[in-house]
Amino acid sequence: MSSAKIIAIANHKGGCGKTTTTVHLASELAELGHRVLIIDLDPQANASLHVGKKHPSEVETTTAELLLGDVSLLTDALEEDTNFGNVSLIYGSLNLGRTEDQLKDDAPRPSEELATKIEFLKDLYDYILIDCPPSLKLLTSNALASATHVIIPIESGSQYGLYGVTDLINHLSKIRRVNPDLKLLGALLIKHDERQNVCKLIKLEASNQVGHLLTTTIPNSTKVNQAAILQQSLIQLDKNTKVRKAFESLALEIITLVQ
Ligand SMILES: Nc1ncnc2c1ncn2[C@@H]1O[C@H](COP(=O)(O)OP(=O)(O)OP(=O)(O)O)[C@@H](O)[C@H]1O
Numbered sequence: 001m002s003s004a005k006i007i008a009i010a011n012h013k014g015g016c017g018k019t020t021t022t023v024h025l026a027s028e029l030a031e032l033g034h035r036v037l038i039i040d041l042d043p044q045a046n047a048s049l050h051v052g053k054k055h056p057s058e059v060e061t062t063t064a065e066l067l068l069g070d071v072s073l074l075t076d077a078l079e080e081d082t083n084f085g086n087v088s089l090i091y092g093s094l095n096l097g098r099t100e101d102q103l104k105d106d107a108p109r110p111s112e113e114l115a116t117k118i119e120f121l122k123d124l125y126d127y128i129l130i131d132c133p134p135s136l137k138l139l140t141s142n143a144l145a146s147a148t149h150v151i152i153p154i155e156s157g158s159q160y161g162l163y164g165v166t167d168l169i170n171h172l173s174k175i176r177r178v179n180p181d182l183k184l185l186g187a188l189l190i191k192h193d194e195r196q197n198v199c200k201l202i203k204l205e206a207s208n209q210v211g212h213l214l215t216t217t218i219p220n221s222t223k224v225n226q227a228a229i230l231q232q233s234l235i236q237l238d239k240n241t242k243v244r245k246a247f248e249s250l251a252l253e254i255i256t257l258v259q
């Protein structure tokens with residue numbers, strides 16, 4: 001059995017599509033027959049609210065407890081019963097808001113706690129997707145230090161879509177000191193519309209600044225918010241929409257790239 005590909009979805013810019021990418025890439029990979037785990041590292045717990053059957057505030061063992069506690073918490077933390085078939089979840093929670101300070105004070109290697117804790121999961125899953133919070137602090141560092149690959153979602157329709165992206169690229173080089181094999185899969189253009197000039201400009205700049213662009217782009221669609229409100233995948237909502245097909249293409253592209 002091959003070891004799981006661990007993909008961090010990271011960008012410290014808020015609202016650029018990290019959670020949406022995590023959730024729908026997960027459901028498409030599962031639809032294609034893969035065993036998938038989502039790890040929610042964001043105090044906002046948006047991925048957990050979408051994919052989880054429980055409210056994050058009711059969950060005893062979330063990524064917050066797992067990061068600070070013993071590896072034996074893993075069995076409690078791992079939830080296999082979610083709203084998406086073949087997708088497991090380690091919930092995030094508001095408690096993550098305090099975790100960075102606690103890690104700094106108590107952990108022997110503050111940015112490598114997640115890597116140690118999820119070592120045992122590599123044989124159980126084909127893909128582990130980590131949803132990062134909108135910051136470049138310790139939670140994101142933990143995601144990047146445990147990942148084999150990283151995707152950077154960029155909001156294509158916004159003129160500020162690339163703001164700060166060079167900081168993220170610099171951060172990746174720092175993380176490579178502890179995780180030398182981390183590969184950048186590329187920037188993923190979200191809410192992309194090839195006809196709009198601002199999108200064309202962002203595409204060009206993203207290619208310059210990030211270096212790699214994923215071929216697949218994700219269009220703007222109201223289905224995305226609907227799916228989140230209904231706690232459904234885009235496949236459940238309407239599998240024939242353009243945005244659903246884009247996430248399917250993304251999954252196929254990622255599978256080819258990580259082989
Ligand atoms: N392709 C899309 N079309 C329309 N709306 C979208 C699309 N992708 C994301 N959105 C919406 O944009 C908002 C931000 O997306 P999302 O929550 O995925 O970003 P995020 O990077 O995870 O945000 P945060 O930094 O707060 O964690 C959400 O309301 C989401 O539903």
Ligand SMILES: [Mg+2]
Nearest residue numbers: 018019042046
């Ligand atoms: Mg998010």
